[in-house]
Amino acid sequence: MTARPNEPERYYNYAYLDEQTKRMIRRAILKALAIPGYQAPFGSREMPVPYGWGTGGIQLTAAIIGPDDVYKCIDQGADDTTNAVSIRRFFAQVADVATTEETGEATIIQTRHRIPEKGLTEGQVLVFQVPQPEPLRGLEARETETRAMHAYEEYGLQYVSLYESVAAHGYIASTVGYPTMIEERYLMSPSPIPKFDNPKLGQNPAILLFGAGREKRIYAVPPYTNVRSLDFEDHPFETQTWEEDCALCGAQESYLDEVVLDDSGERMFVCSDSNFCAERRAAGHAGPMAGHQLAALDKEPA
Amino acid sequence: MSAVLDLADIAPAFPDPTRGSQAVFRKVMECMARPGVIHDLAFAPDAPQGLDRAAGAVALTLFDFETLIWLDPRLRGGLAEGWIRFHCGPPLTGDPMAAAFALVTDIASAPALTAFNMGDAKYPDRSTTLVIQLPSLEGGPQVVLTGPGIKTEMTLALAGLPDGFWAQVQANHEQFQFGVDFIFVAGDRVTALPRSTRITIKGD
Numbered sequence: 001m002t003a004r005p006n007e008p009e010r011y012y013n014y015a016y017l018d019e020q021t022k023r024m025i026r027r028a029i030l031k032a033l034a035i036p037g038y039q040a041p042f043g044s045r046e047m048p049v050p051y052g053w054g055t056g057g058i059q060l061t062a063a064i065i066g067p068d069d070v071y072k073c074i075d076q077g078a079d080d081t082t083n084a085v086s087i088r089r090f091f092a093q094v095a096d097v098a099t100t101e102e103t104g105e106a107t108i109i110q111t112r113h114r115i116p117e118k119g120l121t122e123g124q125v126l127v128f129q130v131p132q133p134e135p136l137r138g139l140e141a142r143e144t145e146t147r148a149m150h151a152y153e154e155y156g157l158q159y160v161s162l163y164e165s166v167a168a169h170g171y172i173a174s175t176v177g178y179p180t181m182i183e184e185r186y187l188m189s190p191s192p193i194p195k196f197d198n199p200k201l202g203q204n205p206a207i208l209l210f211g212a213g214r215e216k217r218i219y220a221v222p223p224y225t226n227v228r229s230l231d232f233e234d235h236p237f238e239t240q241t242w243e244e245d246c247a248l249c250g251a252q253e254s255y256l257d258e259v260v261l262d263d264s265g266e267r268m269f270v271c272s273d274s275n276f277c278a279e280r281r282a283a284g285h286a287g288p289m290a291g292h293q294l295a296a297l298d299k300e301p302a
Numbered sequence: 303m304s305a306v307l308d309l310a311d312i313a314p315a316f317p318d319p320t321r322g323s324q325a326v327f328r329k330v331m332e333c334m335a336r337p338g339v340i341h342d343l344a345f346a347p348d349a350p351q352g353l354d355r356a357a358g359a360v361a362l363t364l365f366d367f368e369t370l371i372w373l374d375p376r377l378r379g380g381l382a383e384g385w386i387r388f389h390c391g392p393p394l395t396g397d398p399m400a401a402a403f404a405l406v407t408d409i410a411s412a413p414a415l416t417a418f419n420m421g422d423a424k425y426p427d428r429s430t431t432l433v434i435q436l437p438s439l440e441g442g443p444q445v446v447l448t449g450p451g452i453k454t455e456m457t458l459a460l461a462g463l464p465d466g467f468w469a470q471v472q473a474n475h476e477q478f479q480f481g482v483d484f485i486f487v488a489g490d491r492v493t494a495l496p497r498s499t500r501i502t503i504k505g506d
Contacts, residue, residue, distance in 0.1 A: 019320060030331065030364075035496075183450055203453075220335075223336060225450040
């Protein structure tokens with residue numbers, strides 16, 4: 001954990017957003033929690049990063065964060081990627097919060113496209129960055145129509161799409177952003193997390209908040225909510241599996257990224273969750289390439 | 303509605319509005335995410351004229367010029383109205399159907415739940431949130447809560463609710479995605495009940 005800077009002078013409002021914007025976002029969060037899976041519109045503001053870099057997630061975090069929070073930010077599971085490092089520094093600067101890479105230590109975890117491997121707890125809030133909140137958008141371009149489809153629970157088109165995938169490929173080919181049904185009422189995009197993470201959405205002890213800045217939508221999955229990944233009786237939902245273990249920590253149960261190492265096609269599979277992998281290696285677990293230079297446990301320079 | 307506010311009558315709000323409203327919101331968010339859990343808002347400032355500390359804290363945190371507020375007739379024209387108008391600046395309405403929030407201090411004489419806005423089929427978030435002040439959040443008849451946010455079940459025993467209120471809340475849940483949402487306050491304490499929660503009345 002890094003200490004908060006406690007700067008006496010502040011050139012922006014606390015947590016960047018003005019108070020009225022935060023109130024507006026907070027009201028949308030309460031309604032999103034009251035109607036799990038429903039996309040509540042909100043007045044998304046222009047943020048100091050471009051759309052697609054997490055403006056929805058940043059606004060959600062800014063509306064809920066306080067000086068007692070411990071903030072973690074991950075991008076595709078990793079704490080040390082450009083997007084994660086710059087957003088983490090942003091909140092350390094504008095919100096005086098302590099930051100961490102340890103999943104268990106954080107009270108707010110902002111994530112781009114992964115759910116941490118380590119189970120979350122009741123005191124935690126997971127904030128997802130969402131590029132496209134509408135699961136039906138690829139099937140129906142008009143917002144007026146998709147809104148009516150949600151209003152009248154008209155989700156036949158989604159099943160047709162899954163069936164077409166089965167007819168074409170012999171299985172449901174979707175691997176990220178796999179559509180989910182919340183409490184058997186609202187169809188919800190889980191954001192582009194791998195379907196490997198879909199089972200963690202349901203009955204999770206933490207509060208799950210989703211923010212889409214460009215599309216101006218907030219939605220939520222409260223703790224201990226029923227979340228079902230859509231499937232068919234003869235084509236049940238399955239998550240990805242790997243024949244390899246993590247090359248660095250030897251994990252067999254985590255989500256693995258394939259990393260190409262050289263021009264001759266040499267490759268390794270490593271945990272996408274960098275904190276999970278680092279903790280395992282620190283605890284003495286070793287994979288087949290544990291001596292590789294990428295295995296060194298470097299901390300981000302302060 | 304009085305035309306001019308006498309500033310000498312206006313009690314102070316949060317000493318630090320940014321930190322104060324953030325701290326209150328996190329408690330209210332936890333309440334809405336975990337129905338039946340009770341949180342304490344003892345750090346909030348005093349509210350005037352029969353308005354409890356928790357009720358005032360919720361108003362200061364969520365009301366502003368964008369939210370039409372239905373005020374309990376008991377609060378109308380008094381110090382509480384002046385306090386809310388000065389610190390939050392919300393437009394007030396006498397029409398419960400138009401209200402984004404209703405601040406209710408006398409639930410027995412308040413309009414039926416169906417008089418408030420139930421939301422639109424396409425925009426169910428446009429429904430009214432009722433902030434209901436009670437004598438206590440404990441010691442009343444027990445109801446059992448199940449649904450999103452609740453691991454197995456929760457028990458809530460709010461005191462001071464009129465007969466038939468829980469039947470109205472059950473009817474409110476039955477028409478999900480439509481429905482109003484509740485924030486209950488008493489003294490320093492707060493709990494919430496979203497429309498998604500199933501209610502079982504003990505002894506039914």
